[in-house]
Amino acid sequence: MGADKKGEQMEIVTVPSYEDMSLRAAEVVCEAMRQNPDLVLILPTGATPVGMYRELVAAHERGQADFSRVRTFNLDEYRGLAPDHPASYAAYMREHLFAKVNLAGQNTHIPHGVGPDPEVECRRYEAAIVEAGHGDLAILGIGQNGHVGFNEPSYSLRSTVHVARLRDETRQVAFDIWSESGDNPFPALADFPNHALTMGMGTILKAERILLLASGASKARALRLAVTGALTPQLPASFLQLHRDVTLLVDSEAARFL
DSSP: OOEEOOOEEEEEEEEEHHOOOOOHHHHHHHHHHHOOTTOEEEEEETTTTTTHHHHHHHHTTTTTOOOTTEEEEEEEEEEEOOOTSSSHHHHHHHHHHHGSSSOGOOOOOOOOOOOOSSHHHHHHHHHHHHHSSSOOOEEEETTTSSSSSBSSOOOOOSSSSSSEOOOHHHHHHHHHHHHTOOOOOOSSGGSSSSSSOOOOOHHHSSSSEEEEEEGGGHHHHHHHHHHHHHTTTTGGGGGGGOOSSSEEEEEETTTTTO
C-alpha cells in the first residue's frame, strides 16, 4: 500500500495515489472512532479531504463507521459568509459529510462567519474547543505556501482562534477551484472573502494526534520544508515539528522531495 518511515519527529506514510491517501485517511478515522466512540475530531476543508469524506460516507453506509457520539470542530470559516452561502465551509461540510452520516447536529461545530464582533466569536469558539479537550485527532491539510488552517505565512503567528487575513495566493487557489466547478458564486477574485476565522497553531498543536494529508506536486516543496526546515512563522506547517504524534499521509507526487 505504501511506505512508512520516520522523519523529523513525524511519521511519513507515502501511498501511490490520491485515492489511496483518501482511503487510508478514512481508515485512520474509522479505527479512531472504534477505539473511542466519543472521539473529538478537528476537521479540514478544501480539495484534499474530499476523497476522505467520500470514503467515510461509504464506510458509514456499509455499517462500518458510527458517528453518533462523535463531536467535530472545523478548523476555519470565511468571514462574512453565512452558513447557507454555497462557498461557506458550513455548506461544504453538509455536502461532503454532515448530511450523509449519523452525526448529531449539536455535535458539529464551525466558527460563525457572520456576526457583529468576530473577536467575540473567536473567544467563544476557542472556549468550546478547550471545553471539549482540544481534540483527540486533528486532520489537517497544507497549503502551497505552507499554511495550515488559515494560519498564513507571516512574521508572527497567533496561538488561539483568531481572524486571519488571507493571502492573495490562497484566495486565488480557492477562487480557481470554484471557477473550475462551473458554479462560482463570486463574479471576480475581488469579491472572494479576504478574511477568515481560524484555529491558531497553538490550538491545533494541543490535539492529541495529528494527521496531515497532502496530495499533488504543488504541495511537495512546502511539505519538505515543513518536515526538514527551520521553525518559522513564514511556513506555519513547520510548527508541526513540535508535536509528539504527527503522521504525514501523502501521495507519491507530494512526497517527491521527502
